[in-house]
Amino acid sequence: MQVWNSMTEVPTDLPRTVVALGNFDGVHRGHRAVLRRVVELARAEDAMSVAVTFTPHPRVVHQPDAPHEEILSPEQRAVFLAETGIDALFLQRYTLDFAAQTPEEFVLSLFVRGLRACAVVVGRDVRFGKDNAGDFAEMVRLGREHGFAVAAVDDLPAEDGDGDARRCSSTWIRELLADGEVAQAAHVLGRNHVVAGQVVHGFARGRELGFPTANLQTDVAGMIPADGVYAGWLHDAEGTAWPAAVSIGSNPTFEGVARVVEAHVIDRPVERVEDFDLYGQLVEVEFVARLRGMVAYEGVEKLVAQMHQDVDQARAILDAAPQPPGRA
Known part of the structure; x- marks a missing residue:
């Protein structure tokens, strides 16, 4: 083109x-x-x-x-x-x-x-x-x-969450993404919503908790959905799609953290994290479904327990979802 x-x-x-x-x-x-x-x-x-x-x-x-x-x-x-x-x-x-x-x-x-x-x-x-x-x-x-x-x-109609027909429009998609409704947004888009950004160094809290993440730079391409945890795919610079649990927000369990998009690749062993270096790469995060909103937990133990649940739920959703090209 x-x-x-x-x-x-x-x-x-x-x-x-x-x-x-x-x-x-x-x-x-x-x-x-x-x-x-x-x-x-x-x-x-x-x-x-x-x-x-x-x-x-x-x-x-x-x-x-x-x-x-x-x-x-x-x-x-x-x-x-x-x-x-x-x-x-x-x-x-x-x-x-x-x-x-x-x-x-x-x-x-x-x-x-x-x-x-x-x-x-x-x-x-x-x-x-x-x-x-x-x-x-x-x-x-x-x-x-x-x-x-x-x-x-x-106009091309699509069903909304109540089963009513509504005109496909950019305004509707923005509303859905602002509410975190990425699955419904995908129905209107005709594909999953994607954001892109360079992987940068974060606070390494995820790695310390056993859930290493790829943190995207603050200047992300594409509209960032509402704060919360999502099931999705991380597409690396080589075109490989990795199943991921994606977190958006400031992580209220820890104070003083700016709003970030971070993706944890599911079932990637922590001891092998060093051979999975994405720093500096331009990656894409593809959203499949929202798991929950962002919550402040009383103590790290409760947060880790919830993160295990998030990963299990994301794995189940992605196993049942259409597989993207280049899936790892």
Whole structure:
């Protein structure tokens, strides 16, 4: 997949394109339905398939003081977009000046002159141009006027925890991750949620207690789920997936510890920890299920007993879960 950061990087001999427009945060099931349609249309039209997204997220520009956490880092998003078969990703720099364009100026600069679109694929709830004045009907009208077709992809529903249907959306996924509901988030995403980071030295308390962990740097790529203990997989730099019990939080049993993500590889003998050196490696942590919330225990003995229970529960869940490629 080619990645273009500005119009100056777009090839001068660019063929006709079929374009998908969206933020694509999470690259969830609904997004992939749109992107599959783009790839299909592009092949039928002998054109190039292009996903157009924004950097930074428009909400950050319009509401700079409001909290906003993206599900994926830009690098993660690009990886998952590439897996859809899209030929190219165009990253439109989002500024207040760009946002001030009328709907027609938006279409002309981005789709017509910039990417030579012969077709644009969007959701029926699409909004674009100054003050979000452009909607689906306006996109269709502008397409007729400027020579590109417009195709709509309907919302993709998924069942929530109560069995009710709800539209797959990045907002819903953020809510689920903020509540630690990683299994339900995986249902909406179409895959398990993943964070990535470099393994750094911690306080070595896990090793002292018989549960050595790989501690991720504080600047983790991807939205970190709610504090708690999870069953998941640790993917090392060589692509091996190790079953793991994952802890997120400040570990309230010990005072003065910052919020961290740490993964204990299940059934890795403590005496062999020295031949399992992950320090400095960029690893991924894949979340399968939440085991419990974070609790402060009265004494180390109770904490260790709970950690044994956590590992047993995580092992049972992972033994029954679909096995990732490269499982150790």
